[in-house]
Amino acid sequence: MIAQAARPTQGRLADRRFWLRGALVIVVLVVGLGLPFFLGAFWLSTTDFILIAAIGALGLNVLTGYTGQVSLGHAFFLGVGAYTAAFLGDHNVNAAIWIPAAGVVAGLVGLLVGPTALRLRGLYLAIVTIGLVFLGTHLFVNLPAITGGPAGRAIAQPQWGPADFGGTGVTVLGISIDRNGLYYYLALLLLALSMWFVHNLMRTRAGRAMQAVRDREVAAALVGVNLARTKLAAFVVSSFLAGICGAVYGAFLFHVEPGTWNLLLSIQFVAIIIVGGIGTVWGALLGSVFISGLPAILNNYSDSIPFLQHSAGGGGLDVGDATDLVYGILIVLFLVAEPRGLIGLVARIARSIPQRRRIATASIAVSPVAEE
Amino acid sequence: MTTFVQLLFNGAALGCVYALIALGFTAIHRASNVINFAQGAFLLLGAYLVSTAAVDRNLPFLVAAVFGVAAMVVIGIVFQMLVLRRVQGQAVFTVVMITIGLNIIIVALVSAIFGSNERTNGVGDPWGTSSLQAGGVVFLWVKIWAVIVTAAVLVGFFLFDRYSRYGLATRATAIDEEAAMAAGIPVRRVNAIAWGLAGGLATIAGIFLSGAPSLLDLGISNIALIAFPAIIIGGLNSPIGAVVGGLVIGLVYEFFDGYSSNLPWLGHNFYAVAPYVVMILVLLIKPYGLFGQRPVERV
Amino acid sequence: MTSQPILETTDLKLCFGAVTAFEGITLRVDEGELLAVIGPNGAGKTSLFNVLSCIYRPTSGRVSLRGRDLTTMHVDDLAGAGVARTLQNLGLFRNLSVLNNVMLGRHHLLRSGALRGGLWYGFARGEERRHRAAAMEALGFCGIERYAGAYVATLPYGIQKRVELARALAMEPTLLLLDEPVAGMSTAERDEITALVRRLHRERGLSVVLVEHDMGMVMQVAQRVVVLDFGKLIADGTPAAVQRDERVIRAYLGEPLEATA
Numbered sequence: 001m002i003a004q005a006a007r008p009t010q011g012r013l014a015d016r017r018f019w020l021r022g023a024l025v026i027v028v029l030v031v032g033l034g035l036p037f038f039l040g041a042f043w044l045s046t047t048d049f050i051l052i053a054a055i056g057a058l059g060l061n062v063l064t065g066y067t068g069q070v071s072l073g074h075a076f077f078l079g080v081g082a083y084t085a086a087f088l089g090d091h092n093v094n095a096a097i098w099i100p101a102a103g104v105v106a107g108l109v110g111l112l113v114g115p116t117a118l119r120l121r122g123l124y125l126a127i128v129t130i131g132l133v134f135l136g137t138h139l140f141v142n143l144p145a146i147t148g149g150p151a152g153r154a155i156a157q158p159q160w161g162p163a164d165f166g167g168t169g170v171t172v173l174g175i176s177i178d179r180n181g182l183y184y185y186l187a188l189l190l191l192a193l194s195m196w197f198v199h200n201l202m203r204t205r206a207g208r209a210m211q212a213v214r215d216r217e218v219a220a221a222l223v224g225v226n227l228a229r230t231k232l233a234a235f236v237v238s239s240f241l242a243g244i245c246g247a248v249y250g251a252f253l254f255h256v257e258p259g260t261w262n263l264l265l266s267i268q269f270v271a272i273i274i275v276g277g278i279g280t281v282w283g284a285l286l287g288s289v290f291i292s293g294l295p296a297i298l299n300n301y302s303d304s305i306p307f308l309q310h311s312a313g314g315g316g317l318d319v320g321d322a323t324d325l326v327y328g329i330l331i332v333l334f335l336v337a338e339p340r341g342l343i344g345l346v347a348r349i350a351r352s353i354p355q356r357r358r359i360a361t362a363s364i365a366v367s368p369v370a371e372e
Numbered sequence: 373m374t375t376f377v378q379l380l381f382n383g384a385a386l387g388c389v390y391a392l393i394a395l396g397f398t399a400i401h402r403a404s405n406v407i408n409f410a411q412g413a414f415l416l417l418g419a420y421l422v423s424t425a426a427v428d429r430n431l432p433f434l435v436a437a438v439f440g441v442a443a444m445v446v447i448g449i450v451f452q453m454l455v456l457r458r459v460q461g462q463a464v465f466t467v468v469m470i471t472i473g474l475n476i477i478i479v480a481l482v483s484a485i486f487g488s489n490e491r492t493n494g495v496g497d498p499w500g501t502s503s504l505q506a507g508g509v510v511f512l513w514v515k516i517w518a519v520i521v522t523a524a525v526l527v528g529f530f531l532f533d534r535y536s537r538y539g540l541a542t543r544a545t546a547i548d549e550e551a552a553m554a555a556g557i558p559v560r561r562v563n564a565i566a567w568g569l570a571g572g573l574a575t576i577a578g579i580f581l582s583g584a585p586s587l588l589d590l591g592i593s594n595i596a597l598i599a600f601p602a603i604i605i606g607g608l609n610s611p612i613g614a615v616v617g618g619l620v621i622g623l624v625y626e627f628f629d630g631y632s633s634n635l636p637w638l639g640h641n642f643y644a645v646a647p648y649v650v651m652i653l654v655l656l657i658k659p660y661g662l663f664g665q666r667p668v669e670r671v
Numbered sequence: 672m673t674s675q676p677i678l679e680t681t682d683l684k685l686c687f688g689a690v691t692a693f694e695g696i697t698l699r700v701d702e703g704e705l706l707a708v709i710g711p712n713g714a715g716k717t718s719l720f721n722v723l724s725c726i727y728r729p730t731s732g733r734v735s736l737r738g739r740d741l742t743t744m745h746v747d748d749l750a751g752a753g754v755a756r757t758l759q760n761l762g763l764f765r766n767l768s769v770l771n772n773v774m775l776g777r778h779h780l781l782r783s784g785a786l787r788g789g790l791w792y793g794f795a796r797g798e799e800r801r802h803r804a805a806a807m808e809a810l811g812f813c814g815i816e817r818y819a820g821a822y823v824a825t826l827p828y829g830i831q832k833r834v835e836l837a838r839a840l841a842m843e844p845t846l847l848l849l850d851e852p853v854a855g856m857s858t859a860e861r862d863e864i865t866a867l868v869r870r871l872h873r874e875r876g877l878s879v880v881l882v883e884h885d886m887g888m889v890m891q892v893a894q895r896v897v898v899l900d901f902g903k904l905i906a907d908g909t910p911a912a913v914q915r916d917e918r919v920i921r922a923y924l925g926e927p928l929e930a931t932a
């Protein structure tokens with residue numbers, strides 16, 4: 001005999017948790033959509049960087065976090081995306097096309113590069129991806145027609161109707177949204193779509209296969225997972241997202257040069273997923289808040305933070321050094337104390353909060369079609 | 373012909389420096405299965421310490437050099453004991469990222485403490501630009517000494533590895549850490565020694581790297597990145613492979629630089645990426661390097 | 672009896688350099704049969720299994736799966752060919768839940784690629800539901816459906832073994848290769864797994880080859896037993912016959928094989 005569930009079945013509307021969750025969603029939506037109006041220019045542009053970087057970090061998480069393929073070459077794919085956008089922009093192609101195109105081209109490059117990486121494991125793979133960044137920079141420097149050579153180039157700004165991303169922004173229903181605000185909504189939209197895609201991917205066949213490859217390759221092959229195809233798929237998804245990130249990032253920056261897509265940038269992305277949480281969807285955003293937001297915060301508040309230089313040549317740490325120092329310390333700290341990143345930290349805190357309801361429901365058999 | 377010999381000599385000298393760096397990588401990887409991304413930072417810090425001692429404090433060069441090497445050996449050991457021991461047994465990716473973090477921290481600290489300006493007297497070495505000239509080829513003394521010292525260090529290393537207790541212990545740990553522990557080998561000490569060794573080797577490499585031209589700035593920490601292809605080509609666990617890899621990379625670098633005008637289609641400064649291209653080509657044929665072995669996985 | 676065996680090896684030999692893991696292995700498994708491969712440690716049993724599951728290529732000899740040459744197949748072809756193998760040291764995916772582990776058993780039966788999965792429209796969503804039901808059914812057969820949401824790394828060893836069996840079952844195989852299914856278990860756990868294996872064999876009609884040290888378990892479930900010693904096949908027959916075989920007794924250092932309850 002199966003014990004009756006503690007709550008009578010009254011449907012979802014009577015469930016308090018449903019209303020709470022609904023309220024939460026509404027709050028998040030209001031805050032998310034209204035944020036540009038609450039933030040000043042500095043914080044808004046910082047937020048833009050955070051959101052844009054999160055897109056790329058999500059891609060890296062697919063490759064490294066979910067599929068276990070260590071890559072320090074992410075910056076290269078960002079560059080490919082940016083230069084695709086630049087090239088198409090030169091030919092007066094609309095941003096609605098060059099944004100996804102940047103992703104597609106970067107994804108194709110990932111498909112080309114992927115097979116080289118298939119036979120390599122772990123550290124060998126990591127070092128080859130470093131080589132990819134160097135080769136990429138070399139390539140970018142030596143193709144001035146597309147990349148503008150060492151001096152770099154500007155990237156065309158999106159322009160949809162009255163919304164001018166390059167200049168004064170747009171005025172809608174009397175409300176004016178400036179450039180930072182426009183980029184905010186663009187990045188938010190792209191990030192939301194990417195997160196939704198990756199979330200779905202990981203709960204279906206292909207995503208599960210990626211995680212299996214990460215956890216135990218032999219066992220994955222034994223259940224029929226094609227290792228090569230799975231790794232390549234991860235490369236393509238990862239590079240696709242990197243390409244989109246690079247295109248928007250480049251446009252936001254106005255000007256990019258081959259030196260922008262360097263090893264340090266790749267390391268930054270790795271730092272983001274480590275701090276945020278490897279192999280999680282929200283980890284990319286959470287980590288990006290810390291890692292992308294950091295330089296801006298330090299820069300802006302250098303006056304009030306002790307030990308930091310307040311003026312050139314003055315005593316104390318230079319802001320660039322201070323930023324690097326904090327990066328390095330964050331990386332080491334998280335890896336030693338909480339390898340699962342901020343998401344892991346949140347989970348740990350959540351578990352330690354006593355929940356009476358949890359103990360009660362544990363004794364009831366879980367419904368077979370429980371949601372993941 | 374003179375160009376060829378010149379490049380050969382320069383390449384060999386540079387290769388010796390890379391061999392030292394690569395040997396440091398290999399020492400650590402054999403003991404703890406990790407690539408130390410902070411090797412470049414060790415090199416940087418070591419060179420700066422020697423420079424401070426020799427140039428700022430006016431100590432005799434040899435004393436300064438010994439001081440720098442000794443200091444870095446200690447720092448290497450300290451780092452292993454403070455941080456690496458805590459993450460023993462965790463995924464390789466985790467530990468590698470920690471060394472990347474360490475690299476960032478050390479470079480930032482060097483910049484903060486010593487300033488980011490270049491040090492125009494380099495490491496205060498006595499050789500400067502003096503050289504031996506023969507048959508139209510210039511043999512810079514600093515490079516000659518690089519070769520000599522490297523040879524001596526390598527002989528010392530191989531003797532240590534083959535004939536000393538700790539050398540044997542390291543090789544045992546490299547093969548199977550658990551079995552080594554079970555056999556009573558002080559694995560933690562072996563690891564600490566490996567890291568100390570890497571610190572010392574990096575410093576020696578740093579001295580010769582900043583020797584000529586006599587300039588020292590933060591950028592030399594990036595040299596270690598060029599040493600990666602050396603260890604990959606040689607295979608991560610093989611000391612001989614490290615030396616061979618280092619020499620190959622040094623020669624590749626100098627030859628591509630020297631003959632760059634003959635190969636304009638390769639683009640500007642191809643020599644900087646040439647080592648990586650060579651590495652990728654080698655890996656396409658032998659995914660574990662020339663001397664490397666496929667790690668065995670028990671099914 | 673059936674004419675064509677489901678699995679057949681002919682004079683199979685495997686060498687690692689100068690070391691011969693096994694040679695002269697000729698055996699057959701008929702449809703629906705449960706064959707046990709036993710032998711002292713180092714006899715070559717797991718190496719044999721590795722050849723049977725395409726992880727090693729044999730040095731010489733033939734292996735055929737329902738007439739199809741196994742030595743030219745890849746590891747990832749096995750699932751589609753109806754072969755499921757468990758690993759000696761547990762081949763579970765540590766960072767995934769029990770349900771996801773078993774869902775990976777359905778991998779070769781699902782069709783969605785990365786694109787359809789990521790977009791989560793009709794087809795992908797539908798097949799997820801259908802196959803999830805099948806996965807839960809496999810978990811139910813193994814008695815562990817209440818662990819569906821748990822992460823495998825947190826579970827006791829006995830439950831993990833059952834998860835691996837459930838995953839193998841979810842693959843809808845016709846041939847099961849079980850590598851030491853009761854290794855390292857307490858008596859109670861061992862009895863449960865033994866019963867489970869017997870049910871898999873009888874109720875699902877699967878052909879089973881298992882490698883095992885535990886004589887009691889073997890005697891309870893095996894229809895035929897094959898004995899390996901130092902890489903050679905020294906006996907092949909019913910459990911009772913093999914138990915009395917002198918060479919087998921000697922291989923186990925003179926101790927008589929016990930048939931424990």
